[in-house]
Amino acid sequence: METSQQRLALQDAMVFLGAIASGTEQAIGESANSISYLAGVNLGKKMSAGVPQTSDILEALDSTRKVLEKNDYLWLFEAFKTHDQETVVQEDDEGTHVMLVFRDCMIRQSLFRFGHTQKGSLCNMMYGFFAGALQNIMGQESSLEIVHAGENACYKKLTIRRAS
Amino acid sequence: MSLEIAIHEQSCRGCELCIDICPTKVFELDEEKRLCAVKHADDCIACLSCAYICPSNAITHTDYHAVKNFYRDAEFCQRMGKFL
Numbered sequence A: 001m002e003t004s005q006q007r008l009a010l011q012d013a014m015v016f017l018g019a020i021a022s023g024t025e026q027a028i029g030e031s032a033n034s035i036s037y038l039a040g041v042n043l044g045k046k047m048s049a050g051v052p053q054t055s056d057i058l059e060a061l062d063s064t065r066k067v068l069e070k071n072d073y074l075w076l077f078e079a080f081k082t083h084d085q086e087t088v089v090q091e092d093d094e095g096t097h098v099m100l101v102f103r104d105c106m107i108r109q110s111l112f113r114f115g116h117t118q119k120g121s122l123c124n125m126m127y128g129f130f131a132g133a134l135q136n137i138m139g140q141e142s143s144l145e146i147v148h149a150g151e152n153a154c155y156k157k158l159t160i161r162r163a164s
Numbered sequence B: 001m002s003l004e005i006a007i008h009e010q011s012c013r014g015c016e017l018c019i020d021i022c023p024t025k026v027f028e029l030d031e032e033k034r035l036c037a038v039k040h041a042d043d044c045i046a047c048l049s050c051a052y053i054c055p056s057n058a059i060t061h062t063d064y065h066a067v068k069n070f071y072r073d074a075e076f077c078q079r080m081g082k083f084l
Helices: A003-028 A031-047 A057-070 A106-113 A121-138 B017-021 B049-053 B074-083
Strands: A077-080 A089-091 A095-102 A142-149 A154-161 B004-007 B027-030 B035-038 B059-062
Touching: A003 A031, A003 A106, A003 A121, A031 A121, A057 A077, A057 A095, A057 A121, A057 A154, A106 A121, A121 A142, A121 A154, B004 B035, B017 B027, B017 B049, B049 B059
Parallel strands: none
Antiparallel strands: A077 A095, A089 A095, A095 A154, A142 A154, B004 B059, B027 B035
């Protein structure tokens, strides 16, 4: 396919993606988030199959990043710590957590391009992807909370829940 | 790439919207001047929410990673080919 055709096809795919997400949210409300989350979990598990297991959260994130890169997914992220945090990896009652910054994101671009709001079902798909991938790689439950959905980057809190 | 963030003092009205929206608490209110000031520039993630929300357009970022316009980026379109 020529690049100009690919551009048009990609734009069409983005319109479709945004419209499906927005329509699903309107039609079935909150359940749209669960459906997208589960789709993300399946994708995360499928794509991370065969990745060596580790209990180190930073190693697991590195493996997840490699999985995304290998599959040409532009959902790249980096661990981030603010001046008042001593280390990137933090422990609290809930479990181990790392703050992540997401910059290039096809979901954000799709939502903005067509006037949809952030933190909806498509963002939950990414949450699901991480949950699925980290379940494979670390064997533990996780959550990816959207702390801030910005215009040029998003700030999220990844928590690996303590096994009870 | 070393990100820089600046507030144009003469434009700032001290409304504190940037302080409220920043997820990493980059700004603080300068009580003396009653203006917002950059306190922890290293903590800025370049989400640009402060620049978008500032009513007087007083905040500028330089040397930051601007997100790609995927549908206009030829290289990205080629990489996405397999999904289309």
